[in-house]
Amino acid sequence: MHKKICILNGSPRINGNTKELIKYFTKGAETVGHEVTCFDLQKMNIHGCLGCCNGSKNEDARSLCTKR
Template sequence: MKKIVILLGSPRKNGNSERLAKSFATGAESQGAQARFFRLHNMNIKGCSDCRQCWSKGKHCIVADDMSQLYESIDHADVIVFATPLYWYSWSAQIKAVWDRMLPYVSDKAKTTVKDKQSVLLVTAGDERDDVFDAVLESFDRSASLLGLKLAGKICAHNVYDIGDIEEGNWLDQAKELGASVGKVN
């Protein structure tokens, strides 16, 4: 059974990016996968201070906050899903803090790695044009490459701002299909 960690980067409960993530999870779970959601807005995750003390006290990071829960789940996951609304052409603050705190996985002292785990990007934007995703896509691609993550898929849903806009079009179907594909045991 595949274990999937879904990081919800939106402060809006049941907003468009969360609905997209839930549809992805439904597809994955239909193939026997297990999905675990983390609502980042409700967690205490501090920013990285770039202290380079990763692993110095036997754990990922010396900062004592809720990121320790994410590290544990990410360590045991097969798939990491980054679900976020687009804010100023990039990540929401909630999910950006998590990206910054992935530094222990590329440390020379790393005791665990995310190399070869699958990654998925689910991002929504109210903008009508799909080129508004360019910056977040570049950030995702470069970060995933640095970490050694394998791309399992991306969905960039545009023209979805108000809660429920994601119901229009076929975004949720695409997410469910991607989830089913990722959820299969090879």
């Protein structure tokens, strides 16, 4: 059974050792019929939760924050 594989590359080095490992892994997985998608997180505009409770537009969600 063929799988869909998602790789999240969190390395800050765009063409570093991690990327090389991903290339070899992807090649091997695709050779046997799996579908591989890689997301390079350093290229994405991601702003994770800092626990400040100010990001939610829903007042009920904000009230659940323990830092208030």
